Structure formats: structure tokens, C-alpha cells
Amino acid sequence: MDPAALAGIGLAFVAIIGANVMEGGNPAALAAPPALVLVFCGTIGACLAGGVLKDTIGAIQALIKALTAKAVDSTAAVDEIVTLAERARREGLLALEDAAKSIENAFLKKGLQMAIDGTDPEELREILEAEVTAKKAGDKVFAKWFTDAGAYGPTIGIIGTVMGLVHVLENLSQPDKLGHLIAGAFIATLWGVLSANVLWFPISKRIARVSELELAQMELVIEGILAIQAGSNPRVVAQKLKSLIPGGGDAAAEKKAA
Template identity: 75%
Template structure:
């Protein structure tokens, strides 16, 4: 698992708590349960109201997948495809049927099986690219859900602050409680802004980044499968796929 997202979120909260302590405050003063319920519950409710139930369920699944995603190494996929191309060159395309059972990449396995089954190259490309397009659409919807949450959070936090200040004005005859009441009123705004910039927006960005890397790898797989199906020379397949990797062309030049 790539720890960047979880490490970044934890670091943000640690810095907030440490800063609070260094300024003479208490981290417990931030843990106002009513404010937390209002901000997080209200934000999720607003997101639910602005879309379909399946959008929220999909966003939760996408967030879990993005936060627990492994580091994506397309070089390994290129090596696997080149090995398959070498075997297909020696033994024929049908010889890859046994090899496909040991492939971990589901998209590569699916495309390779379609090629082995004799699917027309144009139809094969169309089917695989349609799957990539569908994935991009689903990931974009999940990213937008978290971006919307980031927009709703601070506003709902302000609602909580206004509610708190109204309560303060109702108790002006109790000056000994005003300081605590006023500080408590602003906790909702704090959680609204904090949730947007520490949770919602970063998770949305994480989903978009993981999707970008995964879709780029899937596009690379499509080109590799079509090259194998066409019987291309494994060296040509390797050069073509490596040129599609970020910085692939520069690496090859340096190696030469």
C-alpha cells in the first residue's frame, strides 16, 4: 500500500493539535461533539441530496480503494507483456492460454483472453477502451463527490457558528459563560474548514491521481495486447510500450 495519503492526513491533524498545544490551548477544546456531528453529518447529507445514492456508495468505495491502493509500477506490466510477446512469437498466440491464468492484472488477463479467443483487433480495442472510459467516468463522479463535500463543509461550519452565536446572545445575562460559549461557536467553522482541506479535497485529489495512473496503465495494456495479437517483434513491443511510460523515451536515450 502506498502510505502517502494516510500519512499526509495524519500529519495534518498532528500539526493542528501540536500548534494548539504550543499556543496554550487544549486539543480537547476542539472535540465538540455537536459541532462535529453537524459538520460531518450535514456535509454527507448535502452530498446525498445533490446526487444519487449510488454516487455516495461509489464515492466511499473509491475512497477506500484510493487510500489503500498499492504503488502503481507500469514497468512491471511492460515486462509481463514483453514476456508474453516472446512466448507468442515462439509458440503462437494459443500458447498464452495457460500463461494467462498466472496473470494478476485482471484487465490484462481479460484482454489477453479475448485476443486468444480470436476477437477482431478493432473490436478488441473498442471493448477495452470502452471499459477505460467507463472507469474514468466512475472515478470522476467519485472525485466530484469529495470536491462537493469540500465545498459544503465550510459553509455548514458557518451555519454551526451562527447557531452557536445565537445561543450566546440568548445568554448575555450570564457573562461568566460568554467566553466559553463564543469559542465553542467557532469550533464548527474550524471543523468545516479543516474537514474540507484535510479530508475531502485531498481524498478527491487522491482518487483522481490513482485513476489517472490506473487508466494510463490500462491504455498501455491495450497497446500491448494488440501488438501481441499482431505478432509484433518483442523488442518492438518493449520499445513501444516503454515510450508510453512517463520519461520512457528519455530513459532509453540515456541507456543507449
């Protein structure tokens, strides 16, 4: 699991609470249940209303995946593909049928099995690229769900503040309560802005980034499978796949093919 998302969100909350304490504030005063219920339930409700139920369910699943996902290791995928290319060149494509059963990467496993089954290269590319396109479209919807949440949150927080100020005006005859009521009114705005910039927008960016890395690896896998199907030299396969990895890949892939 890549800890960047949880560590970043945690650090942001520590900074906010720490700043509050340094200014002499009481962190417990920020945890106002009415404001939390309004901002979070209102934001989720607005996002739910703006799409279909499938979008919200998918967004929750994407959130869990984004927070728990392992870092995508394209170099390891290159090593695995090069190993398969070496065996296919020595023993033939059909010899990979047993090896395909133990492959953990579902996309690689599916594509390799189709190649072993004799799928036409052009048709194989079309099928796999269609899956890449579908995943890209789905991930874009889920990332947008959280971007929308980041837009709704502050506005709903302002609604809470206005509601609080209305309550303040109802109690003008009790000056001793006004300070507490005014402070409470602005808690909703605080949580609206905080949730947008510490939770919703970063999560949206996280989903988009994880998707970007996964899609890049899927593109790499497609090229690798087609190269294996064509019987390309493992060294050439390694060099080609390394060129698709940002930064030029890793020398280990070339060494593996040597």
C-alpha cells in the first residue's frame, strides 16, 4: 500500500489542529456535530443527486482502492513480460499456457491467454485498447464525483453559516450568548472549505493519478503481449517496453533480457 494519501491527509489535519492549539483554541470546539452532519451529508447528497446511484457506489469503491492501492511497478511488469517473451521464443507461444495461470496481473493474464488462443493481433489490440478506454472513462467519472464534492462542500458550509446567523439574530436579546452562537455559525463554513481542500480535491487527484499509472501500465502490457505474439527478440521487447516507462525505465529490464 502506498501511504502518500493517508499520510498527506493526516499531516493536513495535524497542521490545522496544531495551528488551532497554538492560537489558544480548543480543537473540541471545531467538532460541532450539526456542522459535520450538514456539510458531509449535504455534500454527499448533492453528489448523489447530480448523477446516478452507480456513480456514487463506484466512487466509494474507487476511494477505497485509491487509499489502499499499491504503487504501480511498471518495471516489474516489464521483467515479467520479458521472461514470458524468452520462454515463448524458446518453446513457442503455446508453452505459455501454464505460465499464464500463475500471472497475478489480470489484464496481462487475459491478454496473454487471448494471444495463446490464436486471436488475430489487430483484433487483440482492439479488444485490449477498448478495455483501456472503458477504464479511463470510468475512472474519470469517479474522480469527477470527488471534484464535484469539493465544489459543493464550501457552498453547503455557507448555508450552515447563514442558518447559524439566523439563529444569532433570533437571540439578540441575550448578548451573553451571541459570541458563542456567532462562533458556532462559522464552524460550518470552516468544515465546508476544509473538507474540499483536505479531503475531496486531494482524493479526486489521487484517483486520477492512480488511474493514470494503471492505464500507462496497461498500454505497456498491450505492447508486450503483441511483441510476444509476434515472436520478437526478448532484448528488443525489453528496450521497447522500457521506452514506454517515464524516465526511461530501469536497467533491470535490459539485464533480464540479456
